[in-house]
Structure formats: structure tokens, C-alpha cells
Amino acid sequence: MEEKDVKFESVTKKFGDFVAVDDISFAVKKGEFFSLLGPSGCGKTTALRMTAGFEKPTTGTIYIGGEVVNEVPPFERACNLFFQKVALFPHLNVYENIAFGLKMQKQPKPEIDKRVKELLDVTGLPGFEKRKIKELSGGEGQRVGIARALARRPRVLLLDEPLGPLDLKLREEMMIELKRIQKVVGTTFIYVTHDQGEAITMSDEIAVMLKGKLLQVGSPDELYNKPRTAFVAEFIGRSNVIQGKYHDGKFNVDNLGKSIITGPHKVTDENYAAACIKPQRISIGENLENLDNIFDAEIKEAYFQGSEVNYKVLMGSNLKLSIFDHYRGKIYDMGQKVKIGWGREDVWVTDG
Amino acid sequence: MGNRRVKMSIFKKIVSLIRKREGLTIAFQLTPSMFWILAFLVIPLAFITVYSFGVMRAGGWIPEWGFQNYVRLFTGLDGMYFKLLLRSVGIAALVTVCSVAIAYSLAYFISFRVEKYKYTWLILLMGPFFISWVILVLGWRLVIGYSGLLNYALVQVGLLSEPTRATWGNWGAVVLVLVMGWAPWIVFPIFVSLEKIDKSLLEAAADLGANPIKRFLRITLPLSSPGLLVATFFILLPIFGEFVTPALAGGSGGMMYGNLIESSFMGWPRWPFGSAASVTLMILALIIATALLRVVRLETLMESL
Numbered sequence: 083m084e085e086k087d088v089k090f091e092s093v094t095k096k097f098g099d100f101v102a103v104d105d106i107s108f109a110v111k112k113g114e115f116f117s118l119l120g121p122s123g124c125g126k127t128t129a130l131r132m133t134a135g136f137e138k139p140t141t142g143t144i145y146i147g148g149e150v151v152n153e154v155p156p157f158e159r160a161c162n163l164f165f166q167k168v169a170l171f172p173h174l175n176v177y178e179n180i181a182f183g184l185k186m187q188k189q190p191k192p193e194i195d196k197r198v199k200e201l202l203d204v205t206g207l208p209g210f211e212k213r214k215i216k217e218l219s220g221g222e223g224q225r226v227g228i229a230r231a232l233a234r235r236p237r238v239l240l241l242d243e244p245l246g247p248l249d250l251k252l253r254e255e256m257m258i259e260l261k262r263i264q265k266v267v268g269t270t271f272i273y274v275t276h277d278q279g280e281a282i283t284m285s286d287e288i289a290v291m292l293k294g295k296l297l298q299v300g301s302p303d304e305l306y307n308k309p310r311t312a313f314v315a316e317f318i319g320r321s322n323v324i325q326g327k328y329h330d331g332k333f334n335v336d337n338l339g340k341s342i343i344t345g346p347h348k349v350t351d352e353n354y355a356a357a358c359i360k361p362q363r364i365s366i367g368e369n370l371e372n373l374d375n376i377f378d379a380e381i382k383e384a385y386f387q388g389s390e391v392n393y394k395v396l397m398g399s400n401l402k403l404s405i406f407d408h409y410r411g412k413i414y415d416m417g418q419k420v421k422i423g424w425g426r427e428d429v430w431v432t433d434g
Numbered sequence: 435m436g437n438r439r440v441k442m443s444i445f446k447k448i449v450s451l452i453r454k455r456e457g458l459t460i461a462f463q464l465t466p467s468m469f470w471i472l473a474f475l476v477i478p479l480a481f482i483t484v485y486s487f488g489v490m491r492a493g494g495w496i497p498e499w500g501f502q503n504y505v506r507l508f509t510g511l512d513g514m515y516f517k518l519l520l521r522s523v524g525i526a527a528l529v530t531v532c533s534v535a536i537a538y539s540l541a542y543f544i545s546f547r548v549e550k551y552k553y554t555w556l557i558l559l560m561g562p563f564f565i566s567w568v569i570l571v572l573g574w575r576l577v578i579g580y581s582g583l584l585n586y587a588l589v590q591v592g593l594l595s596e597p598t599r600a601t602w603g604n605w606g607a608v609v610l611v612l613v614m615g616w617a618p619w620i621v622f623p624i625f626v627s628l629e630k631i632d633k634s635l636l637e638a639a640a641d642l643g644a645n646p647i648k649r650f651l652r653i654t655l656p657l658s659s660p661g662l663l664v665a666t667f668f669i670l671l672p673i674f675g676e677f678v679t680p681a682l683a684g685g686s687g688g689m690m691y692g693n694l695i696e697s698s699f700m701g702w703p704r705w706p707f708g709s710a711a712s713v714t715l716m717i718l719a720l721i722i723a724t725a726l727l728r729v730v731r732l733e734t735l736m737e738s739l
Binding site: 134155158162163166171182186231234 | 642657
């Protein structure tokens with residue numbers, strides 16, 4: 083059996099009448115980069131704070147390294163939290179910040195010195211020991227925060243939207259950096275984010291949450307290509323989601339005139355199904371003869387984005403689809419009638 | 435008309451001159467306050483300093499200048515004056531320590547434990563400041579004085595056979611009244627610096643293995659030290675010169691340096707002696723203020739408030 087570092091067993095957390103986390107279960111393997119992904123208010127931060135010990139689950143059990151930790155206070159848990167606001171101690175310098183947790187463990191000074199130096203090397207900040215917190219840039223502050231959280235060699239490092247305050251370029255840099263650090267130190271990371279790009283780039287496993295419920299856990303690839311709900315399809319794959327009825331390789335939508343041809347799929351209720359089609363899988367214009375599905379559509383909006391053109395089209399009377407088309411030297415005009423099409427393998431049918 | 439135009443152009447010239455010269459503008463803006471400080475602080479202080487080196491007898495000044503007043507302050511009456519100075523420093527220090535301790539715990543409670551109505555708590559703390567200080571001191575006398583409530587209760591219960599004089603008219607009473615009067619006042623600076631502490635820092639410390647006591651000693655206390663210092667300033671320096679409270683509550687054993695200064699300027703022509711005492715107190719206050727500012731620089735102090 084594979085070793086599990088963190089396990090949630092039907093964990094529920096209520097704040098008064100509000101159910102922040104609703105009966106979720108998942109397990110995180112050792113050394114894994116695991117993301118909790120969902121829009122704000124989905125309960126992902128609460129789940130993380132319960133793992134760290136700042137909140138107690140109302141019902142259910144949380145295990146860290148095989149032990150039940152429901153009643154263990156934060157300062158005795160084998161996990162450390164990297165704070166959304168970084169929360170570096172402003173009255174201490176970089177060395178003292180990183181050494182804080184080690185001093186709490188009463189480690190001898192030479193060992194602390196060695197560990198701090200090691201961590202500054204890993205995080206790419208050699209020689210930063212004496213710097214003041216005020217003098218650090220956003221990215222440097224983040225690295226110090228990570229070094230501080232890793233200092234005590236936690237079994238699990240919890241990260242709460244760490245890249246939120248950074249600008250786009252720095253965020254992309256830090257994503258790669260975080261993944262690199264995680265590989266070097268081999269610590270299990272649980273990462274909370276609302277940004278599907280971050281989650282897909284870094285994670286080994288992603289748990290998608292919505293309104294306190296866990297929708298799906300899987301690898302980025304699985305979530306992207308085989309979403310189990312319409313929400314996951316939209317959120318991860320940015321898919322066009324069409325609600326309708328599914329039966330035996332045919333997907334029927336009201337007022338569309340004909341069925342959408344699909345491959346064989348499994349749904350819970352055939353009357354409430356959703357067809358998901360990725361914007362980049364829809365072809366537009368010519369050479370559509372060999373596609374299973376061809377429909378008439380009208381261009382409503384067109385955005386030129388360099389290598390791609392992003393169209394919003396109207397299909398049938400009320401279906402709005404998003405299409406990413408390669409730029410081939412011409413852009414369809416707004417209001418232009420076009421043909422669009424896709425193959426049966428491009429449609430993923432799931433629960434609506 | 436021509437005259438007026440000339441006047442206008444002169445006025446405009448002055449204005450443009452002031453606009454161009456930033457230094458001049460600043461001097462212009464500072465004039466009222468500089469006048470105030472000069473007229474009511476610097477000049478009187480200069481007078482006092484000059485006085486402190488002189489001698490005055492009934493009838494007028496005697497042209498004798500020297501350090502005789504200071505010599506008397508430090509050696510006169512078998513060192514009684516000097517002992518009085520030491521006692522004043524001791525009382526001020528004790529009052530400061532007690533007030534800061536009480537105020538800190540109050541501020542901590544309001545900032546960390548009270549969730550709703552924080553500011554109502556603070557406004558309630560301002561209660562004592564709506565009452566004159568003299569009334570406040572006499573109020574305490576009604577509670578702990580010879581014929582006060584405490585004595586009455588103790589006698590009625592039978593713990594004492596007759597009222598005690600130990601609770602009033604000594605330095606202990608002075609300390610008690612000053613602490614009770616000042617502690618609410620310095621809750622404010624301490625509260626402000628506690629409120630400014632990002633609570634996620636405490637969570638971070640907890641996450642890194644610090645128990646509640648270590649969190650307080652290593653995070654909360656150092657980060658609220660500017661507030662503590664401001665509180666110390668607020669209270670220590672004014673109490674050096676305190677004379678109302680010791681006069682009302684101190685009796686002969688609770689006298690402070692302020693009483694010496696006050697009595698020197700009243701009745702007897704001992705102004706030079708009183709001046710020397712004032713200058714001594716002022717220099718002492720300056721030394722203490724400088725020492726405190728050495729601990730925390732003024733900029734960091736202002737930044738963190």
C-alpha cells in the first residue's frame with residue numbers, strides 16, 4: 083500500500099449554519115504536489131486550515147502520516163503552512179525568520195546556521211541572511227516564506243494561494259520555482275488556489291471543490307480530458323458546456339434541429355447531461371466534410387490574440403460557443419454566417 | 435490708481451518670491467508656532483535658567499552669581515533635597531511600571547479578546563478624563579482615606595478595631611492614585627500598536643512551533659514595543675513634575691520634587707532655588723528621554739504608530 087501523508091475522511095466543517103466543507107474525503111500520497119482548486123468560497127482554504135490545525139472539523143477525521151490529528155494544536159503538527167500574506171516577522175531579519183521554527187525546537191546554533199544556509203541555497207537566495215524583511219522584493223519575500231515553512235522538515239507543506247499577490251511574470255517564475263523546490267526537497271505540498279493554470283502547471287493531483295463539496299480528484303490530464311461534471315469541464319478545460327439529453331451516442335439539445343454525434347459515454351441521468359467541447363477543437367469555415375458534426379453559426383464577437391483568434395459564435399437559436407481558431411491571415415467579420423464542425427471524439431459527455 | 439498697481443505688483447512679487455523659495459514658505463508657515471514656543475517656552479526657560487544661578491532675598495536681587503543653589507539642592511539639609519529627588523524618580527518609575535503593566539493587559543484584552551464593541555470599551559476607558567484631576571484624587575480619598583469607605587468597611591467587618599491611617603497620606607497612596615489615573619490614558623498608544631499587529635504573524639509563529647507564551651514574548655511584545663515606549667513617555671515625564679497628587683494624597687512622606695518647586699515659588703522669595711530645582715528636573719527628564727529614544731529610534735516609533 084502506498085504511504086498517505088494526509089487523509090480526509092468524510093470531513094465536514096460548519097460555521098454556524100454555513101457549511102464551509104461538506105463531507106469531503108481524499109488522500110494525498112507522500113511527496114505529491116496536491117492542489118485544492120475551486121472558486122473563492124468553495125471551502126478549499128477551510129480544508130487547508132483544518133489540515134494545519136487552525137480550525138477543527140465539525141465531523142469526520144483528518145490523518146497526517148497515519149495519525150488522527152483532529153485534536154492536535156497547530157504547533158505540534160508535522161505540517162507547516164505557507165501563508166497567503168507570507169506573514170514574515172517584520173522585526174526579525176531573514177536568518178531569524180527562517181531560524182524561528184528551529185529555535186522553537188531548541189536546535190543547536192551550528193545546526194540552525196547550516197539549515198538556514200541550505201534553505202537559502204535551495205530557494206535561490208544565498209547570502210540573504212542579514213537582510214531586513216522590508217528590503218525584500220515580493221518574490222524574495224515569497225522564497226523566504228517558503229524557506230521558513232520548510233525549515234523544520236515538515237511532512238507536509240500547506241500553501242494558501244501563495245502566488246496571489248504577485249504580478250503575472252513573477253507568478254509564472256514562481257510556479258516553476260515552487261515545483262523545482264518541491265522536487266528538490268521531496269516534501270508533500272498541498273496547494274490551495276483558484277487559478278486552474280497554476281494548479282495544472284504544478285500539480286500531480288488536483289481536487290476540484292465547489293460550494294464545500296469535492297467534485298473530482300485526479301491528475302491534471304484526467305480533469306482536463308475526462309471531467310466528471312460540467313463545472314469541472316468549464317473550470318479546468320474552459321470547455322463549451324451544452325446542457326441536454328444523451329442517449330446512445332446522440333446528444334439532443336432543444337431547438338437545435340439535429341443531434342450532436344458523440345462517442346459512447348456514461349452519465350448518471352440521461353435526461354440531465356452535458357456535452358463539453360473544447361474551444362480549440364471546433365473548426366470553423368472550410369474543409370469540414372469529414373467531421374461528424376457540422377452546424378450553421380453566426381460570428382458574434384472576434385478577438386485577435388496573435389497566434390489565435392478567439393470567436394464567440396451563436397449556434398442554433400440560443401447556444402453561444404467559444405472557439406479558438408489558429409490565425410491563418412484572415413479573421414471572420416462579426417455577423418458573418420459560417421459553418422462550424424467537430425468530430426465525435428471531440429465531445430465529452432458528462433453529468434449536467 | 436498707479437499707487438495701487440505698484441502695491442499689487444509688490445504684493446505679487448512677495449508671493450512669487452515665497453513660492454519660489456521653499457525655505458521661506460516653511461518659515462512663513464512656522465511663524466505662529468515658533469512665536470508661541472519662543473514666547474511661552476524658550477524665554478521663560480531662559481529666565482528660569484538665569485534665575486537658578488542667582489540669589490534673592492526679601493527686598494530684591496543680590497548680585498551674587500554661582501552654583502550655590504545647586505550645591506544646596508544636592509547637599510543641603512543633610513541631603514534631604516537629594517533624597518527627595520531620588521524618591522520622585524522612584525515614585526515615577528514605580529507608577530510607570532504599574533500603569534504600563536495594567537494598561538498593557540487592558541489593551542491586550544480589548545485588542546485580542548474583545549470582538550464586538552472594541553471602541554465602546556475604549557470610550558468607557560476615557561471616563562476618568564471627564565473629571566477634574568483634583569476631584570479624582572479627592573474621590574480616592576473618599577474610598578481609601580482615613581474616614582473613607584475602605585476603613586469604614588474594615589472596621590464594620592471587625593478586621594480593624596479603629597480606622598487606619600496607613601492607606602492615605604503617604605507615598606503608597608500617591609502611587610495608587612497616579613496609577614489609577616494614568617493607566618486608562620496609556621491604554622490608547624498600546625492598543626494602537628497591538629491592533630496593528632497582523633494576526634497571521636501569530637498564526638505563523640504557532641505553525642512554526644511557538645506555544646502561546648513564546649508567541650507573546652517573541653512576536654506580540656516586540657511588535658508592540660513602540661506603543662509601550664510611547665506610553666512610557668506619556669506617563670514618566672509628566673509624573674516627574676507632579677505636585678497636585680502628592681500635595682493632596684502624599685502627606686509629608688509622599689512629597690515629590692514638584693512640591694519642592696511649587697513651594698519655592700510660593701510665599702518665600704526662593705525663586706532661584708526653585709529655578710535650580712526645575713532645571714535639575716528638566717535635565718534629568720532630557721537624559722531619560724534620550725536614553726529611551728536610544729532604545730527605539732524616533733522614526734521607527736512614528737512609522738509603527
